[in-house]
Amino acid sequence: MTLDLPRDLPAALTDRTAAWRLIADLAAFWNAPLQPGDGRTDAELDAAETRLGLRLPAALREAHLLIGNRPDLTSNHDTLLPPEELHVERDHLVYRVENQGCAYWGVPLAALDQDDPPTAVWPDAADPETTPWTARLSVELLAVVLTEPLLDQEAYTDAGEVDPADLTDWTALPQLYEPGVDTHLFARPDALLVVQGGSWTAMRAVSGEVLDELCEQLPVSWLNY
Structure with a gap:
């Protein structure tokens, strides 16, 4: 889908x-x-x-x-x-x-x-x-x-620290939260990512292959769930 x-x-x-x-x-x-x-x-x-x-x-x-x-x-x-x-x-x-x-x-x-x-x-x-x-x-x-499915360790997920400036291939989504809440969502056709506190990120992809590719592209020290 x-x-x-x-x-x-x-x-x-x-x-x-x-x-x-x-x-x-x-x-x-x-x-x-x-x-x-x-x-x-x-x-x-x-x-x-x-x-x-x-x-x-x-x-x-x-x-x-x-x-x-x-x-x-x-x-x-x-x-x-x-x-x-x-x-x-x-x-x-x-x-x-x-x-x-x-x-x-x-x-x-x-x-x-x-x-x-x-x-x-x-x-x-x-x-x-x-x-x-x-x-x-x-x-x-x-x-x-x-956001919660991005933290499902049984799925194609990972987490780490990211500079939002590196998310050049992602689309920033409209803000869901009230001013002062430092949580932002970014999307691709094959993945979704959240950034909290300016740098901490969790990401989920539609497949293991996509996840591996994205982890290689982004300069992040991934936790490898």
């Missing part, structure tokens, strides 16, 4: 139906198309609402109904929490946790009346300050599916 992220991503940043469609396209691009049973059930999500005593945003429900049982798309490094583990912390509905519990992503409780509310992130600290993460929850959930 071909994937044209420079063409399709802009619409997905403003229309969550387009975001879910792009998530399905990404799964197929990695040769792991969505199947019946890949999502959680309405009953599980209803039970979470009853337990929490609050309404889940429509975007969160829709994403869990679509990919709630697909950790290969959502939870290779950090974890998209299942409905039974959603919880409230610091006036936010926590939906995602860093792999060592060092950071949390959540939706402000004051924004739960919105179908597609903004998101925030904060560190595991005694008195953390929350940082705006994405303007829309659907954008964050799409960002999860864009």
Whole structure:
């Protein structure tokens, strides 16, 4: 399957139906198309609402109904929490946790009346300050599916340090995150790459041959997953 992220991503940043469609396209691009049973059930999500005593945003429900049982798309490094583990912390509905519990992503409780509310992130600290993460929850959930598969050590992936100036054969994708979040995505027809913190990168290719070629082209000390 071909994937044209420079063409399709802009619409997905403003229309969550387009975001879910792009998530399905990404799964197929990695040769792991969505199947019946890949999502959680309405009953599980209803039970979470009853337990929490609050309404889940429509975007969160829709994403869990679509990919709630697909950790290969959502939870290779950090974890998209299942409905039974959603919880409230610091006036936010926590939906995602860093792999060592060092950071949390959540939706402000004051924004739960919105179908597609903004998101925030904060560190595991005694008195953390929350940082705006994405303007829309659907954008964050799409960002999860864009980045987490790049960390699947069973796939054609690698990681290392890169100078973004060396990514001359890659197309910079529109920014998904709020200002101040130093995470950027780059695409090719046969691969996807994320750069965080100015240099750390994770990359996934469609085949071992493509991965080897890209690793040889880029001046990076690859970790060789």
